Structures are given as structure tokens and as C-alpha cells.
Amino acid sequence: MKIPVAKPYLGVEEAQLAYDTILTNWVTQGPRVAEFEEKFAQYVGSEYAVAVSNCTTALHLSLIVAGIGPGDEVICPSMSYIATANAIVYVGATPVFVEVKSETYNIDPADVERKITSKTKAIIGVHQIGLPFEIDEIKTLCAKHSLILIEDAACAAGSSYKGKKIGSHSDLVCFSFHPRKVITTGDGGMIATSNPEYADRLKRLRQHGMSVNDRVRHLSDKVIVEDHLEVGYNYRMTDIQAAVGIRQLEKLDSIVERRREIANFYLNELKDIDCIRLPFESENDFTNWQSFSVYIKSSCPISRNDIMQKMLDLGISTRRGIMTSHRETAYKNRGVDISLPVSEDAADRSIVLPLYVPMSQEEMDYVIKHFKACLNQD
Numbered sequence: 001m002k003i004p005v006a007k008p009y010l011g012v013e014e015a016q017l018a019y020d021t022i023l024t025n026w027v028t029q030g031p032r033v034a035e036f037e038e039k040f041a042q043y044v045g046s047e048y049a050v051a052v053s054n055c056t057t058a059l060h061l062s063l064i065v066a067g068i069g070p071g072d073e074v075i076c077p078s079m080s081y082i083a084t085a086n087a088i089v090y091v092g093a094t095p096v097f098v099e100v101k102s103e104t105y106n107i108d109p110a111d112v113e114r115k116i117t118s119k120t121k122a123i124i125g126v127h128q129i130g131l132p133f134e135i136d137e138i139k140t141l142c143a144k145h146s147l148i149l150i151e152d153a154a155c156a157a158g159s160s161y162k163g164k165k166i167g168s169h170s171d172l173v174c175f176s177f178h179p180r181k182v183i184t185t186g187d188g189g190m191i192a193t194s195n196p197e198y199a200d201r202l203k204r205l206r207q208h209g210m211s212v213n214d215r216v217r218h219l220s221d222k223v224i225v226e227d228h229l230e231v232g233y234n235y236r237m238t239d240i241q242a243a244v245g246i247r248q249l250e251k252l253d254s255i256v257e258r259r260r261e262i263a264n265f266y267l268n269e270l271k272d273i274d275c276i277r278l279p280f281e282s283e284n285d286f287t288n289w290q291s292f293s294v295y296i297k298s299s300c301p302i303s304r305n306d307i308m309q310k311m312l313d314l315g316i317s318t319r320r321g322i323m324t325s326h327r328e329t330a331y332k333n334r335g336v337d338i339s340l341p342v343s344e345d346a347a348d349r350s351i352v353l354p355l356y357v358p359m360s361q362e363e364m365d366y367v368i369k370h371f372k373a374c375l376n377q378d
């Protein structure tokens with residue numbers, strides 16, 4: 001058997017929609033992007049949604065509209081995909097890395113409070129592998145210290161916090177549609193916001209700072225001569241991608257439902273094994289299980305990397321859990337020299353098991369059987 005760690009859930013419908021879009025001749029940002037944005041905002045419960053080329057550019061533009069620049073500090077967990085920190089560097093600000101909680105791998109509000117200084121301007125919270133962080137606790141800190149909250153929801157499309165979808169809780173929520181996430185457009189990103197000024201400026205910035213977009217000009221019976229109001233970027237999503245995204249979004253709830261079934265099967269099969277710690281969903285959270293990450297305790301007879309190799313020898317791909325950014329060469333070379341013991345331990349000891357919608361029961365059984373065997377629990 002050959003089992004990948006993840007697999008997008010795309011089908012002929014997405015292919016047909018991309019095909020149809022190509023034949024309309026409108027291939028970059030146009031009517032499909034507008035439709036995708038409208039439907040995405042409606043789905044997450046925000047007033048607006050702004051489509052961009054990926055989540056990294058979504059974070060970059062969010063930091064710009066939040067007014068973050070050189071000299072500012074932005075707090076974020078080191079334990080995240082490195083793009084979270086990189087976006088902060090793009091605007092000339094300094095990422096200040098904080099700890100995560102060991103049960104959830106999510107940002108630790110107590111460590112955030114310790115690391116707030118007079119230079120702190122914003123906090124980027126990350127919904128780790130789809131599991132929402134403590135939004136209300138972080139919002140309270142933001143209110144107390146006049147900070148802007150940005151949510152890195154790259155992995156969290158379809159997840160909810162306190163009964164409301166991620167995307168509806170604050171004004172700069174950034175999503176990814178990379179194939180490793182729960183829904184995909186190849187590459188792609190979205191910023192959900194209910195702030196009309198943010199929405200306008202984000203739309204301008206993603207298209208070179210232009211005063212008018214192509215679709216509005218195309219539909220106008222008056223000549224419109226554009227101006228470029230500020231130095232912007234080309235961070236557009238294409239209409240071909242948006243067409244795929246519209247269908248993926250329609251499938252999102254059923255995708256999450258299936259992912260939850262598979263995760264519950266894993267949780268049940270692994271619940272009696274002492275030498276591992278299983279992922280955790282609090283009563284406030286509803287996770288889309290973007291990844292299923294298991295912590296290997298030091299009492300385990302075998303190391304995390306040896307488990308990964310053994311599984312690979314059997315045709316099962318796994319991945320290390322979430323990385324830490326502060327230990328990557330890119331940040332060491334920028335002079336970052338800190339210790340974050342909880343994050344480091346979690347990153348070194350966790351393993352992501354295969355989980356994807358079209359997974360068969362036979363594949364699920366195969367993963368569990370061999371994972372247990374690696375842990376001497378068969």
C-alpha cells in the first residue's frame with residue numbers, strides 16, 4: 001500500500017469549472033473572484049472577503065492595513081509555518097516569538113502578556129492545524145494594550161470557535177487554499193474582514209494600488225482613467241482558481257465532516273496507548289482536523305524520526321508536526337537566539353498521520369495497525 005499524508009479532494013466538477021472559465025476568456029481576477037469572495041464571506045460570517053494569491057500575501061497585506069512598519073514589534077508563535085513570521089519581516093517589523101500551550105499547540109496568552117512592550121503593535125494568532133486558539137483571551141489582551149489582532153487561519157477554513165466560524169471573530173483573518181489545507185485552489189488566499197476601510201484598501205493593494213478594478217471598468221459605460229493611489233502589489237487570485245474555489249467551498253462542510261469521522265476513528269483506536277498524547281479539542285473549539293498530530297512521549301520505546309522511517313518503509317507517509325521558526329537558519333541569521341522549551345519539545349516529538357477525505361477504511365486500518373506496531377502496542 002502507498003498512503004500519502006494528505007490529498008486534496010478535487011474532482012471533475014472543479015476541472016469542468018476551470019475549463020469553463022478558460023473558455024470565457026476572463027482568466028485573471030474578474031467575476032469568479034468576486035463571486036468566490038461573496039460566497040466565502042457569507043460562509044464564514046464576515047461582511048467582506050478579499051481574495052489574494054496565497055495566505056502569505058494575505059498576512060503581508062493585513063500587516064500593511066494594520067499600519068505595522070519598521071520599528072514595530074508583532075507577537076506571534078514561533079511554532080507555525082515560517083510564513084507567519086516572514087510576513088512580519090516583509091513590512092520591516094520584528095517578530096517576537098511566544099510559546100504555545102502543550103495540549104493544543106496554540107498561542108499561550110500568559111506568554112503573550114509577558115512579551116508585550118511599548119513597541120508591540122499587533123498579535124498574530126495561529127489556529128494551529130485547524131484548531132482555534134483562545135480568541136477571546138487574546139482579544140482581551142489586544143484591547144488592554146491597544147494592539148491589532150491578525151488571525152493566521154491558513155489551516156482553519158471550516159473550523160469554529162464558540163459556535164461561530166473562524167473568519168467572523170475579528171477584522172483581519174487570513175486563509176490559505178494551498179493543497180495541504182482543507183480546501184484548495186492550487187495556491188490561493190483570502191482575507192475575511194468586516195471593516196469596510198480594510199476591505200477597500202486590501203482590494204487596492206492586491207492590484208498595484210489601482211483606483212479601479214478591471215471588472216468595474218469593463219462594466220462601465222463611461223471611460224474610466226485609473227490612478228495608482230499608493231505603491232501596491234500584484235497579489236491577485238485568478239478567475240480559474242476562484243472557479244475551483246467556489247466548488248471547493250460548497251464541499252467544505254462535508255469535507256470537514258469526513259475529516260472529523262477519520263479523526264474520531266484514530267482517537268478511538270489510539271486512546272489506550274500511554275506513551276503518546278493525542279490531539280485535543282476543547283469545548284470552545286470545533287476543528288476541521290487539517291492535520292492529525294500525535295505527540296510521542298519520552299517513555300516511548302522508539303523515537304519520532306524512527307517511527308516516521310518505519311512507517312515510510314511500509315508505504316505510509318507521515319510528517320513532523322508543526323515546525324518552530326526561531327530555530328530555522330533564516331531567523332538564527334537575523335540574530336534570534338531564544339529558547340521556547342514547550343514549542344521546541346512539541347515540534348521535535350510530534351508526528352502527523354495521514355488524513356484525507358478519500359481515505360478508505362482499509363487505508364485507515366493499515367495506518368493504525370502499523371503505527372501501533374511501531375509503538376509496540378499491537
Ligand SMILES: *Cc1c(COP(=O)(O)O)cnc(C)c1O
Nearest residue numbers: 054055056081083154176177178
Ligand atoms: C500554510 C500556512 C501558511 C502559508 O500559506 P500559503 O497559502 O502557502 O502562503 C501560513 N501560515 C500557516 C499557519 C500555514 O499553515
